[in-house]
Amino acid sequence: MSSQVTVPADFDPENAQNIEDLEKQFAVKAVLHAQTFWNLLEKKKGSEMKLTKMDDQLLEDFIKTFPKYADPKELSNISEDEMKSPEGKKQWREFMNRYEKTLNDYNFGTLLRKSASDEYAEETTIFVPRVQFLVFEIARNRNKLNDWIYEEAHKQ
Amino acid sequence: MSTEEAQQPRIEELPDSPEAESAPETQEIPNDDSTIPEGSSIAIHSRNAKKAMQAVQKLGLKKVDGILRLVMRRSRTILFTISRPEVYQTPAGGYIVFGEIRVEDLGAPNMQNMQAAAAAAAAQQGAGEGGAPDVLADAAEGLKIQEEPEEEGEIDETGLSGEDIETVMGQANCSRAKAVKALKSNDGDIVSAIMECTA
Numbered sequence: 001m002s003s004q005v006t007v008p009a010d011f012d013p014e015n016a017q018n019i020e021d022l023e024k025q026f027a028v029k030a031v032l033h034a035q036t037f038w039n040l041l042e043k044k045k046g047s048e049m050k051l052t053k054m055d056d057q058l059l060e061d062f063i064k065t066f067p068k069y070a071d072p073k074e075l076s077n078i079s080e081d082e083m084k085s086p087e088g089k090k091q092w093r094e095f096m097n098r099y100e101k102t103l104n105d106y107n108f109g110t111l112l113r114k115s116a117s118d119e120y121a122e123e124t125t126i127f128v129p130r131v132q133f134l135v136f137e138i139a140r141n142r143n144k145l146n147d148w149i150y151e152e153a154h155k156q
Numbered sequence: 157m158s159t160e161e162a163q164q165p166r167i168e169e170l171p172d173s174p175e176a177e178s179a180p181e182t183q184e185i186p187n188d189d190s191t192i193p194e195g196s197s198i199a200i201h202s203r204n205a206k207k208a209m210q211a212v213q214k215l216g217l218k219k220v221d222g223i224l225r226l227v228m229r230r231s232r233t234i235l236f237t238i239s240r241p242e243v244y245q246t247p248a249g250g251y252i253v254f255g256e257i258r259v260e261d262l263g264a265p266n267m268q269n270m271q272a273a274a275a276a277a278a279a280q281q282g283a284g285e286g287g288a289p290d291v292l293a294d295a296a297e298g299l300k301i302q303e304e305p306e307e308e309g310e311i312d313e314t315g316l317s318g319e320d321i322e323t324v325m326g327q328a329n330c331s332r333a334k335a336v337k338a339l340k341s342n343d344g345d346i347v348s349a350i351m352e353c354t355a
Contacts, residue, residue: 029351036354037347040327050320053344104343 026109030127034111034120037137042153046137046146054102055138062135065095072143075136076116080126096131106131116145205254209242217244217252226253232332235260311336320346328353 040049052058063070082088099106110133111125118124140146220243228236241255311333313321323346324335330353338349 032351033347036327036350040323040347040350043327044323049346050317051346053315104345104348 030109030111034125038120038149041146041149043150045144045150046141047144049141051134051138051141052103058099058131058135059138059142061095061098062139065091069136069139072145075139075143076145078112078114078126078136080114083128083132092132096129099131103131103134112136116140117148209254215246217246219243220245220251226255229331233261316340316344320344320349324349324353330354 068074083092096106106129108130109127110130111120112128112133113120114124114126137146223241223243224239226238226241226243230236237258237260238253238255239258241253243254244252246252313336316336316339320339321332321335324330324339325332327350328335328338330338334353335349338352339346342348342352
C-alpha cells in the first residue's frame with residue numbers, strides 16, 4: 001500500500017480550480033458542525049463544557065500568544081479584519097501550525113460567531129480554521145460568555 | 157413410498173391458495189370495530205387505549221405512519237420494543253406512542269434462540285390475529301441489526317472521560333460503543349464525535 005499520489009501531467013497548480021461539489025460538501029460539514037456545537041451549548045453550560053482533550057493547553061497557549069484575548073470584551077467581539085490582516089494571518093499561522101500533529105482537522109474550515117452574544121447567522125458568522133474556532137470558543141466558555149445560550153434554552 | 161410422495165404436494169398446496177391469503181389484506185378498514193373480520197390486519201386496541209388515542213388526537217397531534225417497530229433501550233442489553241406502534245407527534249416535536257410492549261434481552265445466549273422465540277411468539281399470535289407473522293419477521297430482522305454493535309463485547313474506554321461519552325451519547329442518540337469509537341477516532345473532539353455518530 002503506497003500513499004503516493006501521482007499528479008496528472010497537465011496539472012497546473014497556479015491555475016488549479018477547486019471542484020465545486022467538493023466545496024459544497026465542505027460547506028455542509030461546516031454548517032453541521034456549527035449546528036452540533038450550538039445544540040451542545042443549549043444542552044450544557046459552556047462553562048462546564050469540554051471541547052477537546054487538551055482545552056487547558058490550547059487556552060494557555062492562546063492567551064500567551066495573543067494576550068489581548070485575555071480580556072473577555074475582545075473575546076466577545078472578534079475583529080475579523082485584524083485577524084485576517086497580513087500580520088494577523090502570520091501570527092495565527094504560526095500558532096496553528098503547532099497543533100498540526102495533535103489536533104484532528106486542525107485546519108478544517110469551521111464557522112465561528114464573531115460575537116459570543118449572537119447566534120449563528122449570515123452576518124454574525126465568519127469562516128475560520130478549526131484551531132481558531134476551538135481557542136475562541138474554549139476561552140468564551142471559560143469566561144461564561146456562552147452560558148446565556150443554555151439559560152435561554154432552559155427558560156420555560 | 158411412491159404413492160405417499162405423489163400425494164404430499166397436493167396436501168401442501170391447499171393452504172397456499174391465493175384467496176386465503178390476500179383476502180384479509182385487501183379488506184377495507186371499517187370504522188366500527190364490531191365489523192372487523194376475523195384475521196384482518198388492523199390493530200385491535202382496548203376501549204381505554206382507543207379513548208386515550210381519541211383524546212390525544214384532539215390535542216392537534218399528527219399521526220406518524222410507516223413505523224414498524226419502536227425500540228427503547230433501558231440498559232446495555234434490555235430492550236423494550238413495540239411492534240407496529242401507533243405514533244403521534246406533538247407540535248413541539250415530542251412523540252406519543254401506543255402499543256403493546258415487549259421486553260427483549262440482548263444478553264440472551266444467542267440470536268438463534270431469540271429468533272426461535274420470536275417465531276414461536278409469531279405462531280401464537282398468528283392464531284389470534286392474522287397478519288402478525290410478517291410484523292414479527294420485521295421485528296426479527298430489526299433484532300439482527302440491533303445486535304451487531306453489541307457483538308464487539310467489552311469496550312475499551314481508557315483515556316476517555318465518562319462525561320464526554322455520555323454527552324456524545326445524549327446528543328447523538330447512539331450507543332455507548334458508538335460514542336466511544338467516535339470519540340477515539342476524533343481524538344476526543346466532542347463536536348466532531350457527535351457529528352460522526354449522527355451522520
